[in-house]
Amino acid sequence: MIYREAGQFKTSYGADQAVFPIWQDRWFVLLGVAAAFIVPPLLADEYWLQAVLIPLLVYALAAIGLNLLTGYAGQLSLGTGGFMAVGAYSAFKLTTAFPQVNILLVFLLSGLVAAGVGLVFGIPSLRIKGFYLAVATLASQFFLIWLFNKMPWFVNYASSGTITAPNRTVLGVLVTGPNATAPMRYLVALALVVAGALVAKNLVRGRVGRSWMAIRDRDIAAEIIGVHPLRTKLLAFGISSFYCGVAGAELVFLFLGSAETLAFDINQSFLVLFMVIIGGLGSILGSFLGAAFIVLTPIFLTNAPHAIGLSLPVALLKQIELMVFGGLILFFLIVEPHGLARLWQIAKEKLRLWPFPH
Amino acid sequence: MTEILRAVAVAPFQDMAGSPAFLVEVLIGGVFAGLMYSLVALGFVLIFKASGVFNFAQGVMVLFAALTLVGLMERGVPVAVALGLTTAVMVALAFVIERLVLRPLVNQEHIILFMATIGLNFFLEGFGEMAWGANVKKLDIGIPDRSFMVQGVQVNELELTAALTSAVLVVILAVFFHRTRIGRALRAVADDHEAALSVGIPLKTIWVIVWSVAGLVAIVAGIMWGAKSGVQFSLSLIALKALPVLILGGFTSVPGAIVGGLIIGVGEKLGEVYWGPLVGGAIENWFAYVVALAFLLVRPQGLFGERIIERV
Numbered sequence: 001m002i003y004r005e006a007g008q009f010k011t012s013y014g015a016d017q018a019v020f021p022i023w024q025d026r027w028f029v030l031l032g033v034a035a036a037f038i039v040p041p042l043l044a045d046e047y048w049l050q051a052v053l054i055p056l057l058v059y060a061l062a063a064i065g066l067n068l069l070t071g072y073a074g075q076l077s078l079g080t081g082g083f084m085a086v087g088a089y090s091a092f093k094l095t096t097a098f099p100q101v102n103i104l105l106v107f108l109l110s111g112l113v114a115a116g117v118g119l120v121f122g123i124p125s126l127r128i129k130g131f132y133l134a135v136a137t138l139a140s141q142f143f144l145i146w147l148f149n150k151m152p153w154f155v156n157y158a159s160s161g162t163i164t165a166p167n168r169t170v171l172g173v174l175v176t177g178p179n180a181t182a183p184m185r186y187l188v189a190l191a192l193v194v195a196g197a198l199v200a201k202n203l204v205r206g207r208v209g210r211s212w213m214a215i216r217d218r219d220i221a222a223e224i225i226g227v228h229p230l231r232t233k234l235l236a237f238g239i240s241s242f243y244c245g246v247a248g249a250e251l252v253f254l255f256l257g258s259a260e261t262l263a264f265d266i267n268q269s270f271l272v273l274f275m276v277i278i279g280g281l282g283s284i285l286g287s288f289l290g291a292a293f294i295v296l297t298p299i300f301l302t303n304a305p306h307a308i309g310l311s312l313p314v315a316l317l318k319q320i321e322l323m324v325f326g327g328l329i330l331f332f333l334i335v336e337p338h339g340l341a342r343l344w345q346i347a348k349e350k351l352r353l354w355p356f357p358h
Numbered sequence: 359m360t361e362i363l364r365a366v367a368v369a370p371f372q373d374m375a376g377s378p379a380f381l382v383e384v385l386i387g388g389v390f391a392g393l394m395y396s397l398v399a400l401g402f403v404l405i406f407k408a409s410g411v412f413n414f415a416q417g418v419m420v421l422f423a424a425l426t427l428v429g430l431m432e433r434g435v436p437v438a439v440a441l442g443l444t445t446a447v448m449v450a451l452a453f454v455i456e457r458l459v460l461r462p463l464v465n466q467e468h469i470i471l472f473m474a475t476i477g478l479n480f481f482l483e484g485f486g487e488m489a490w491g492a493n494v495k496k497l498d499i500g501i502p503d504r505s506f507m508v509q510g511v512q513v514n515e516l517e518l519t520a521a522l523t524s525a526v527l528v529v530i531l532a533v534f535f536h537r538t539r540i541g542r543a544l545r546a547v548a549d550d551h552e553a554a555l556s557v558g559i560p561l562k563t564i565w566v567i568v569w570s571v572a573g574l575v576a577i578v579a580g581i582m583w584g585a586k587s588g589v590q591f592s593l594s595l596i597a598l599k600a601l602p603v604l605i606l607g608g609f610t611s612v613p614g615a616i617v618g619g620l621i622i623g624v625g626e627k628l629g630e631v632y633w634g635p636l637v638g639g640a641i642e643n644w645f646a647y648v649v650a651l652a653f654l655l656v657r658p659q660g661l662f663g664e665r666i667i668e669r670v
Contacts, residue, residue, distance in 0.1 A: 070469075076469060124651060124654065124655065127654070127655055127658050128654050128655075128658050129658070130468070131412050131468070131472070131605075131609065132605050132609075132654060132658065132659075132660070134412075134472075135601045135602065135604065135605045135647075135650070136605065136647070136650075136651050136654060138598070138601060138647060139602075139644055139647030139648055139650075139651050142643045142644035142647060143644040143647070143648070145643075146641065146643055146644055220668050220669070266598070270476060273473070274473070274476070277469070277470070277473045281469070315487075316488065318484075319484040319485075319487045319488040320484065320488070321484070322480050322481070322483050322484030322487075323480070323481050323484035323485055323488070324484075325480050325484075326477045326478060326479065326480030326481030326482070326483075326484065327477070327481050328477075329473070329474075329476070329477030329480065330458075330459060330474055330477040330478065330481065333463065333466075333470055333473055333474050333477065334459070334462040334463060334474075337463070337466050337467075337470045
């Protein structure tokens with residue numbers, strides 16, 4: 001009754017091709033974004049912003065990036081952690097070399113650096129497919145992490161081997177560094193992820209996105225109808241790495257504050273891949289849902305025993321956490337292999353018919 | 359420029375020619391390391407061949423098998439009985455995985471099954487450590503760990519045992535695959551699920567068998583690796599070592615896993631000893647991947663993988 005597109009006639013091409021053609025969707029998204037900008041900075045406390053919301057937004061951006069590559073272009077990649085590291089380290093190098101440059105510009109530039117690296121490591125995808133490619137992308141993961149570990153130049157010869165976010169301001173307000181407030185960092189992360197999602201949403205419904213999906217669904221057929229595989233695959237790698245690079249820079253500058261290569265190890269790649277798959281392959285909304293699931297589950301699992309007054313040894317807790325996490329992933333894959341985004345679609349379908357069953 | 363070129367292209371070979379005994383030692387070390395990788399890669403190949411599942415949990419299965427064996431022996435169970443019980447546990451595990459994970463996910467896309475095995479990976483890791491404890495354990499089932507000299511070259515008995523074991527294992531698997539009824543059924547399933555089903559091959563039974571066999575291979579790998587470096591969490595990371603072996607040899611080839619293991623093992627050792635110092639060492643993490651990648655660019659299906667024929 002409430003959610004129904006009947007009667008919404010489109011009278012112009014513009015209206016027909018809108019990102020959200022149904023007004024309920026449009027308002028829902030607009031209100032959701034507005035609420036995300038206003039409510040948490042006012043209501044959420046330091047813990048919620050720092051431990052939950054900021055990582056959620058950062059990982060959502062990385063998940064969007066990987067989703068473009070794996071969900072839309074069909075190229076399985078396990079190198080996400082490496083590309084995030086490229087973004088983080090180049091942001092650090094750029095902002096320490098040119099302190100006067102706006103930090104947001106630095107984020108975008110480091111995304112571009114990551115995109116360049118992604119292009120290089122995307123080259124094998126022209127010849128290798130499927131799991132062979134997935135394993136081949138692991139090469140980039142290991143090589144990049146090794147490189148950042150070995151070359152002291154990347155950490156400005158700091159003896160600790162860590163990169164630290166310096167104090168940087170946007171429009172006179174401190175947004176990174178140890179003194180930046182959590183609400184400010186949250187707002188920057190939110191602005192970036194909203195912009196990223198909007199661009200991604202537009203990318204995947206345009207010519208680029210369609211050529212990606214054509215390559216994903218059947219690459220030879222796509223080639224025959226004139227989709228250039230080289231250009232398409234490399235573009236997917238480049239744009240995906242751009243997102244991952246920006247997310248990596250955010251991870252250090254907005255969330256962790258300081259990090260070493262350990263923050264970008266292989267587990268990071270798997271986590272982002274989990275987000276994409278649990279959320280839903282080929283869905284921008286799914287990237288957010290997946291990121292929320294993967295970020296919230298461990299927090300929930302850590303706090304649940306406390307909440308019910310159970311005190312267990314730390315080691316046991318850690319093991320139970322692992323088991324439940326693995327079990328939940330299996331459970332979700334079995335119940336809904338198309339991810340949380342599909343559940344949302346089903347819910348919308350139900351809303352459309354409500355109050356009738358069929 | 360010429361300096362660098364000399365350091366990369368000439369000096370290492372001069373070093374090799376300079377002390378042949380040391381070179382042989384490095385080569386032998388590489389061969390043994392490679393066979394150890396092959397042992398893990400074999401488990402991957404078996405499962406991928408028969409069910410098309412890229413089983414990321416193989417590394418953890420190795421850890422789990424070793425943990426179970428050590429855990430039983432620590433409780434005073436004799437070696438032979440402990441081995442039997444561990445085998446039973448791995449077979450039971452195969453049943454549970456087939457029933458709870460594979461069957462509900464049948465006909466899903468490969469990437470979903472791959473993810474499921476990563477979930478399984480987490481679960482088994484937590485479960486194994488919860489059941490048997492997380493501290494480093496020593497696995498000793500009576501394989502001597504001594505070194506002796508053969509014509510000025512040092513050879514380690516444990517590594518020799520591992521090499522012989524994997525050779526025997528490969529022969530057994532080859533015979534099993536090519537000469538027995540079940541082996542033929544396995545190959546049929548690997549070739550075409552639906553066709554195999556239609557001639558009456560029970561798919562579910564085959565899956566249980568192949569996961570059990572992979573479990574047995576995991577026990578052997580667990581014993582060898584456990585005897586070499588102790589049974590600990592890092593054992594599950596050898597899966598990452600086995601992956602380049604796998605893509606080099608081809609996902610579907612048992613001999614490929616062995617030959618791939620040898621190439622990776624020898625290449626890695628040579629690279630580490632002769633070229634590693636040029637870039638500051640610790641290259642073993644990614645060097646194997648680069649070697650495998652270089653091969654893949656020439657043969658995208660790996661050395662022994664089935665030729666990829668693509669149609670629209």
